Amino acid sequence: MLVANFLYFPLDFKRPSGTSRGILTKKEAWFVHVWDDKNPEVKGIGECSIIRGLSPDDRENYEEKIQAVCDHINQIENYLADELIEWPSIYFGFEMALRDLANGGKRLLFNSDFTESEAKIPINGLVWMGDKAYMQKQVQEKIDKGFNCIKLKIGAINFQEELEILKSIREKFNSEQIEIRVDANGAFHPDEAMDKLKALNKFDIHSIEQPIKARNWDAMANLCKETPLPIALDEELIGIYKLEDKIKLIKQIQPQYIILKPSLLGGFKGSQEWIDIAKAEGIPWWMTSALESNIGLNAIAQWAYTLNNPMPQGLGTGQLFTNNIESPLEVSEGYLIYNQSKKWAVDEKLGA
Template sequence: MLVSDFHYYPLDFKRPSGTSRGILTKKEAWIVRIWDEQNPEIKGIGECSIIRGLSSDDRENYEDKIHEVCQNIDKIENYFISDLTEWPSLYFGFEMALRDLRNGGKRLLFDSDFTNNEAQIPINGLVWMGDKAYMQQQVQEKIDTGFNCIKLKIGAINFDEELSIIQSIREKFSAKEIEIRVDANGAFHPDDAINKLKALADFDIHSIEQPIKAGNWEAMAELCKITPLPIALDEELIGIYKLEDKIELIRQIQPQYIILKPSLVGGFKGSQEWIDIANKNAIPWWATSALESNIGLNAIAQWVYTLNNPMPQGLGTGQLFTNNIESPLEVTEGHLIYNQSKKWDLNEQLEA
């Protein structure tokens, strides 16, 4: 018989990190464990975590729902079919823990050349919003440490200053040398978005994530039709649970890319549905973390490696927190690696 419990494990940012939605200082997470009462020393571990104001399952009764599922863990397959489809981060956390348990409770969810330390995953270097000097400092640090794909959060400071930061990169590095992605997090107004996209396009930008707020399919579809700069849907995918609605969103908007955050779109299963739809429409995709701890980041990295996507993924967030869980994951020269010589260091609370 399966048994499950959970622990609240808030993550503290080393430095407050800015997006167009505000400053992040803490990331809320709950670590769930599942085991067989006949074999309690082997535990599967997963992470349920949300971004306040963004996750569709950011609700007052969030922790109550985790408790309910833990109390009824023997019915987890029924929860996957019904209740948890509209709790995407819970779906992912329990899906992760169950897969870990079935594979021996070693945090090895997908055996591959990546987990055998024989292959690496290319990732983008993330540059947070801040004043011009701070953003330029971050850009230089990413380049100095070997990244050739950089993602800049934009939309919070003066747009001309953001353009000047991008221009300073392009004055030193061509698009072949440094790929630049930008993420507006819906900050642009629909009436002004096309002008900003034209200005950004002058600098050989790879793509822009979510230029306008999610939910305005007609305006986003028009932007995707006339944009001089490839558009990637991100927040637009959040809260779309039914397969037919996912198909309709892609049919109507026809984006140039989609971006998958398993915690926000329903774990491996929800992400795979989006991938299948995108593939049928010849729309490329990549995956990113949603600021999970190394528990969630590990699951996303192992999963995405098996899908043979050559694009840089958004998986460089493991060093953001002061209290992250030590793991074999390492970032080196713009790649994520699984260093088998490093061990998981789950604290006593999570191992007990």
């Protein structure tokens, strides 16, 4: 018989990190353990974590819902299919834990050349919002560390200063040397968005994520149709649960890209639905973590590698926290690597 429990374990940022929704100082996380009572030494671990104000399952009874799943762990198939459709991060946490358990409780959810340390995943270097000097410092640090794809959070400081930062990059590096992605997190007003896209396009931007707030489908569709630079949907996908609604969104908006965050979209299953729909429309995608610890990042990275997407993925967030779980994951010269010589420290921190 299966048994499950959980541990609340908030993650503390090394430095407060800015987005257009505000400053983040911690990431709330609950780690679930699942095991067979006949073999309690082997445990699967999953991460249920939320971003306040963004995660669709950011609700007061979040922890009670995790407990309810633990209480019904032997009816988990019904829970995953029916009870958790609108609790995507909890779905992902248990999906992760059960897959880990099925594979021996070794944090090896998807065996591949990546987990054998024979292949690596290209990732973008993330530049957080801040004043101009701080953002420029981050850009230079990412370039010095070997990243050739940089993602800048924009929309919180003066737009002209953000343009100056982009200009300073392009004065030193062309688009073949450094790929630039920007993420507005919905910060642009629909009436000004096109002018801002045109201004950004002068700097040979690869793409912009979510230029306007989600749920403005007509306005977003018009932007995607007329935009001078590719638009990637991110927040737009969050909170869309039914397959028919996902198809309707993609067909109506016709974005140039979509971005997948499994803990916001219902784990591997929910994300795969988006991939299949986008593929049918000829729309490429890439994967991004949602500020998970190394437990969640590991699951996303292992799965992402198996999907054979050569684009830089957004999987470089594992170094953000002071109390992260030590793991084989490493970032080196713009790549995420699984270093088999390093061990997991789940016993010390999570009691697994």
